[in-house]
Amino acid sequence: MTELVKIILFGTLVALFVSVNALFLVWMERKVSARIQLRRGPLHVGWEGLLQTVADAVKLVSKELTLPKEGDKFLYLLAPALVFAPLLAAFLVLPLGPGLVIRDLNVGFLFVTSLTNITFIGIFIAGWSSNNKYALLGSMRAVAQNISYEIPLLLSTMGVVLIAGTLKMSGLVAAQEKLWFAALQPAAFLIFLCASLAEANRAPFDIPEAESELVAGFHTEYSGMRFALFFLGEYTAVFISSAIATTLFLGGWRGPLLPGPVWFLLKTYAVVFVVMWIRWTFPRLRSDQLMNFAWKVLIPLGIANVFLTAVVLVFLK
Amino acid sequence: MSLQELVFLGVAGITLAGACLAVTLKNVFYNALSLILCLFGVACLFIFLGSEFLAVIEVILYIGAIAVAILFAIMLSRPMFQKNVKRNPAKILQAFAVSAALFVGLARVIRSTPWPAAETDGDYGLAAIGKNLLTVSLVPFEAVSLVLLVAIIGALVLSAKGEPR
Known part of the structure; x- marks a missing residue:
């Protein structure tokens, strides 16, 4: 029975955190983009416009939900849930502090990587069931991109795993007691950042939803709360990949003075800031440039990194 | 229950x-x-x-x-x-016949194999699989990677056929 209570409690907490986090990240994105473009961003609703996203969320909820006439209704309704639900499950393995993990799985972050695959299928279904050529093109680009970038993403984490000797999130944090893996594995850290940007469909890798050519990509036909779910999913994905980057490369919750969860959130939001900074600084890549970058730069670099790490480890033994 | x-x-x-x-x-x-x-x-x-x-x-x-x-x-x-x-x-x-034959064959193999229960401690799954792949089953493992390499090269050759050099 206590197990059931725990599940309900953690589920509620995660759901609450996800919505608050998305509201905050949307505000942060607006502020960051505004400052980078020498604007001031939202100012009037709440302090520094903090409540602007709440107002927008209320607007989204009250919007009419439309259904495309020739689309596949069942799949059209299923897709937003399929995109969003796996991201919620990823919170299972995030280590907030010493002993503060919901489940310290043996497979650790691989669990999250496997779940993002279901998100791709959600994106695929969204594009297909809308029966709209822009949506279909967007979803095909999204999936092609995600398949390609998953390889460097996993390769970059392998160096870290080789050093730590475990996939467990708690073990990975423990292995960084003296030195962050970002210092030991700088190449892996950069590859991971690039690949996770691409996995979350963020600029400069946002060709699946390239506004200037594809309207809005795979969620063109979605309105109201269903659209909001995709949006929520995108920001949650950014948070999760930043949190994993923090755990794998930036020492997780370790830090002086402040308690673990505070350090964890500080580092995670710092990575999120870098992600936003990149988005508002670089122009979008072309489709073929994107693929070339994955297959001709990131993957060879990733393999070289794994190889070098293994050689050094063998000689140090 | x-x-x-x-x-x-x-x-x-x-x-x-x-x-x-x-x-x-x-x-x-x-x-x-x-x-x-x-x-x-x-x-x-x-x-x-x-x-x-x-x-x-x-x-x-x-x-x-x-x-x-x-x-x-x-x-x-x-x-x-x-x-x-x-x-x-x-x-x-026809499809039914083929899949029935496959099913019977697989069922036989599965039933005739002794299935010792694996130990369930810590990293057993991951470490054991890794060790097994690179020691006991090294030859099949390498054979599979060779087959995959051949498949990749074959796919490249087939897809490049129509294109002008």
């Missing part, structure tokens, strides 16, 4: 339902999605058996790579509004 049994029945039910839908539905896109449901059920069964690693790999490889490749092939091959092709009873019978 305990909660565990209920969950097991649910997962097994989803797996079987996915498998049945994958061969009976008429829309190819739905077939592929049902296959994904079935594979996901198998992954859940692995978790139920205490092997998280196999479950994760099942999802990454079978759903993330193979099923998505199938979806891609379907999307590239025919438009959504096209009518479904009529089923041919003779072909169904």
Whole structure:
């Protein structure tokens, strides 16, 4: 029975955190983009416009939900849930502090990587069931991109795993007691950042939803709360990949003075800031440039990194 | 019935339902999605058996790579509004015969193999699989990678045929 209570409690907490986090990240994105473009961003609703996203969320909820006439209704309704639900499950393995993990799985972050695959299928279904050529093109680009970038993403984490000797999130944090893996594995850290940007469909890798050519990509036909779910999913994905980057490369919750969860959130939001900074600084890549970058730069670099790490480890033994 | 049994029945039910839908539905896109449901059920069964690693790999490889490749092939091959092709009873019978033979063969192999229970401690799944692949089963492991290499080269040669140099 206590197990059931725990599940309900953690589920509620995660759901609450996800919505608050998305509201905050949307505000942060607006502020960051505004400052980078020498604007001031939202100012009037709440302090520094903090409540602007709440107002927008209320607007989204009250919007009419439309259904495309020739689309596949069942799949059209299923897709937003399929995109969003796996991201919620990823919170299972995030280590907030010493002993503060919901489940310290043996497979650790691989669990999250496997779940993002279901998100791709959600994106695929969204594009297909809308029966709209822009949506279909967007979803095909999204999936092609995600398949390609998953390889460097996993390769970059392998160096870290080789050093730590475990996939467990708690073990990975423990292995960084003296030195962050970002210092030991700088190449892996950069590859991971690039690949996770691409996995979350963020600029400069946002060709699946390239506004200037594809309207809005795979969620063109979605309105109201269903659209909001995709949006929520995108920001949650950014948070999760930043949190994993923090755990794998930036020492997780370790830090002086402040308690673990505070350090964890500080580092995670710092990575999120870098992600936003990149988005508002670089122009979008072309489709073929994107693929070339994955297959001709990131993957060879990733393999070289794994190889070098293994050689050094063998000689140090 | 305990909660565990209920969950097991649910997962097994989803797996079987996915498998049945994958061969009976008429829309190819739905077939592929049902296959994904079935594979996901198998992954859940692995978790139920205490092997998280196999479950994760099942999802990454079978759903993330193979099923998505199938979806891609379907999307590239025919438009959504096209009518479904009529089923041919003779072909169904042939397919049934082949799959029945495969089923009987696999069932025999599975029944005649002794299945010692694995130890369930810590990283057993991951470390044991890794060690096994690089020591006991090294030759099959390398043979498989050679086959895959041949397949990749073959695909490249086939796809490059029509293009001007």
